[in-house]
Amino acid sequence: MNPKISMSNHSFDLLAGSSEFLNAIINNISSCVLLLDKHMSLIAYNDPLKTIFSNKKDEDLLYQRCGEAIGCAYQIEEGVECGKTTKCRSCELRVAALDSYVNNEVIFKKRIQKPFLSYDGQKVNKDLQFSTRLFSFDDEKYIIMIVDDITSLLAS
Numbered sequence: 001m002n003p004k005i006s007m008s009n010h011s012f013d014l015l016a017g018s019s020e021f022l023n024a025i026i027n028n029i030s031s032c033v034l035l036l037d038k039h040m041s042l043i044a045y046n047d048p049l050k051t052i053f054s055n056k057k058d059e060d061l062l063y064q065r066c067g068e069a070i071g072c073a074y075q076i077e078e079g080v081e082c083g084k085t086t087k088c089r090s091c092e093l094r095v096a097a098l099d100s101y102v103n104n105e106v107i108f109k110k111r112i113q114k115p116f117l118s119y120d121g122q123k124v125n126k127d128l129q130f131s132t133r134l135f136s137f138d139d140e141k142y143i144i145m146i147v148d149d150i151t152s153l154l155a156s
């Protein structure tokens with residue numbers, strides 16, 4: 001890499017021709033990055049999503065609804081799709097994502113606690129910090145959601 005680029009305060013636009021490099025960056029950050037469409041379906045995600053939130057090992061998460069992809073306990077316990085549980089209307093993740101999509105609302109570092117199911121079927125409450133933002137690409141609108149599991153930080 002050119003030392004001038006790495007030592008300056010330029011944006012990532014300089015790397016626009018290197019999707020492999022940008023993918024490596026996204027997959028090596030510790031935050032979960034979710035790209036959602038207007039139906040709250042997962043269009044893309046980075047590797048930390050599967051290690052932090054997915055309740056099934058090696059499952060293909062693309063095009064699943066957000067709650068299904070992250071192992072929302074309510075969605076699994078009620079046996080209905082994300083968006084149709086008794087808790088969906090008050091789900092802070094869902095409400096924030098929809099606010100971003102519909103109202104171009106930027107949500108920044110909001111904190112919540114939410115139950116998830118683990119690999120072994122145990123219900124686990126996780127403290128999350130998340131941000132959402134609307135963006136457009138190729139005449140389509142998407143929601144980017146960045147989520148951090150801060151449970152261990154709050155337990156200290």
